[in-house]
Amino acid sequence: MTIEWGWFPDHADEMTRLTADHLATAVPAVLLGLLIALPLAVLAHRVRPLRAFVLGASNILYTIPSLAFFVLLLPVTGLTRTTAIVGLTAYTLVVLVRNTVEGLDAVPVKAREASKAMGTKPLRTLLTVELPLALPVIMAGVRVATVMSISLVSVASYIGYGGLGQLFTDGFQRNFPTPVVAGVVLTLLLALVADALLVTVQWLCTPWRRGAARPRAATSPFAKLPAALKLWKRA
């Protein structure tokens, strides 16, 4: 397999456009997923009998093969970006709902109790005590959902909204590996950057988890940077 390095500068514009396109599908899918998962998870957490049903339903959605999903959606939403986004959103639900329920379960009973006993109404307790305390587990789900969505977008190239996945189709059809490699590397980079960004957001949102006193504290992704640079210089 030979890589034609000359292909890259010639297609810089295309790669930028496809990366933006990729994000335009993946990011709304995760946000939409979160928007649907949060109320569903809160409901599943509050109303015990609903829990098995909600978790089961999101699991079943996940078992539908992705390609089949797009095909099934076509008659409803047509050959649009919406089809791609809706399909991906369905997949994010399985992790987002499960992690949010688990995050809410992990909120210390005493904190919830104290909030109620101080005269905080249920909705305010949810927003100011339960969700913040569940945030680390929810964010773990968001990270998985994001990376998963970024890698799954390419499947949507079947309906023309595959973002960087278009490069795979292009390369396969012409039996020309260079764009495939470009597509793989860019997808990987995108996933890594998105994940680092999310870890940073979480670090900024959970100041109480910083510091040495906690064994499993979320550390800033940049905390390890000096050490990494040192290694890099040595190499």
Added chain:
Amino acid sequence: MIKFDAVSKRYPNGTTAVDDLSLDLPEGGVTVLVGSSGCGKTTTLRMVNRMVEPTAGTISVGGRDILEADAAELRRGIGYVIQQSGLFPHRTVLDNIATVPLLLGWGRRKARARAAELLELVGLPGDAGKRYPHQLSGGQQQRVGVARALAADPPVLLMDEPFGAVDPVVRTQLQNELLRLQEELRKTVVFVTHDIDEAVRLGDRIAVFRTGGRLVQCAEPAELLARPADDFVADFLGAERGLKLLSLTSLADVPSAPGRAIRADEPAGAVSRAGGRWRLVTSARGEPLGWLDTDALPAGGTAGEAALAPVRPLRDTDSLLSALNEAVSSPAGAVARVTTDGVLTGITSREAIHDRAGRSHAEAAGTTTPAAATGATAAAAATERPA
């Protein structure tokens, strides 16, 4: 202030947590609810702020039926301290304390200022305010819990085994702090514990519950200890309830004789053997250092250099129980009394302590008038053994 009228709490599964409770909690006093686990004491406490709703009867706070008020609003007006503090792990200490003021719409600045004030009131350093609960010790967390409950200055304070999770030394400190705060604030406090010693220390009144949610007796600590209503209460108070009663009496009115103490710089050989085997040695300032055994005086050196048996001097505010303990454990069989600065004021004999103890019991049991007993004590004090 808080009135329970024929209150019951029964659960659908048939268990009765509280059974036909009628109880009046006086304003500005500490009422301690005690009993073994499952006796309904915590349920009783939690019914006051409607964390648990009664199935029968009425509860009123400040003359108002609590079921008429909005539950959230009612709770904002009642301080609540729970086991293991129940602080919000994701909020700084200051923001934890400011919770209720913020709910009441005081505004962030005013709420924070009030929180800082309370931090000081409960004896925490100002820089603790910026920390998160997990960065504090267990005792400090409990203090924050108390500060949070007091933030909006509620007239009523509910405390559910607040000091259960800290070690005995810290627990004693926290109990003392609570007594000091209560002296100043005069809240109506409902305090739940299963520790009878804690109940005796803190309570103006103690309510004893038994399994099945029945109130057995509610009385002042001294009366409870002297006259338990039945065998259940007597058992619960324990075999040492006679001694516990002594912990309620201070040493202040127990007489002492001005003991002839030996200064530490006096030569040991010159100490007279007359006037008892054990002699108290003090520093130049008059602080007791230890008991000198005149049967084993060293040949040379000063009294301060001789081997001394330890002494634990007591102040007037100490309890009769600690005096008895000191009298029993000191070889001299007597207690060195000191001023708040630790300077010797006199020596109290074992007999004087026993005498006062007997009088305490008699008073609590109501079998003799205090005046008649005082005469006997004065006589005992006169025959004080020379030190």
